[in-house]
Amino acid sequence: MKYAFAFISFTLLLWNCTARNEEDQYGTDDPCETAAVSYSQDVSVILSANCTSCHNDSNPTAGLSLEGHTNASTSALGGALMNRVQRPNGDPLLMPPYGQLSECDQAKLRKWVNEGALDN
Numbered sequence: 001m002k003y004a005f006a007f008i009s010f011t012l013l014l015w016n017c018t019a020r021n022e023e024d025q026y027g028t029d030d031p032c033e034t035a036a037v038s039y040s041q042d043v044s045v046i047l048s049a050n051c052t053s054c055h056n057d058s059n060p061t062a063g064l065s066l067e068g069h070t071n072a073s074t075s076a077l078g079g080a081l082m083n084r085v086q087r088p089n090g091d092p093l094l095m096p097p098y099g100q101l102s103e104c105d106q107a108k109l110r111k112w113v114n115e116g117a118l119d120n
């Protein structure tokens with residue numbers, strides 16, 4: 001009986017490891033597509049969901065609106081946007097103030113900025 005239990009535990013352990021490895025290899029749970037990042041498909045969506053509640057045209061907190069490509073690319077190319085977004089949790093200058101964007105969203109913003117913050 002003891003052995004049967006040990007065998008089952010071991011099998012479950014192996015199965016669990018295999019499942020995890022497949023997940024690591026193929027990223028089935030959380031695919032982060034950064035191959036073709038664009039302002040309209042990715043960046044504007046991230047900024048609308050996380051930034052423009054405070055930084056919008058009618059109420060530009062800290063004098064900054066991130067609404068529309070012109071505003072967003074100006075802040076991005078000046079360096080301020082990534083400077084704030086890539087700070088660690090707990091840093092008083094981190095944006096958004098309540099906690100870091102997901103790794104994936106940060107990667108997309110970084111890619112867009114590195115490619116020239118295009119209106120694409």
Ligand code: HEC
Pocket residue numbers: 047050051052053054055061062063064066075080081084085092093095096097101
């Ligand atoms: C809850 C409101 C709020 C949200 C959401 C928010 N910010 Fe801010 N942001 C502020 C405040 C308040 C300041 C001024 C204080 C400071 O500088 O930290 C600021 C300052 C900034 C600055 C510096 C000002 C400048 O002109 O350089 C940048 C850049 C910035 N935010 C970018 C962002 C980005 C990018 C996001 C989304 C990822 C975001 N913020 C989300 C409230 C917010």
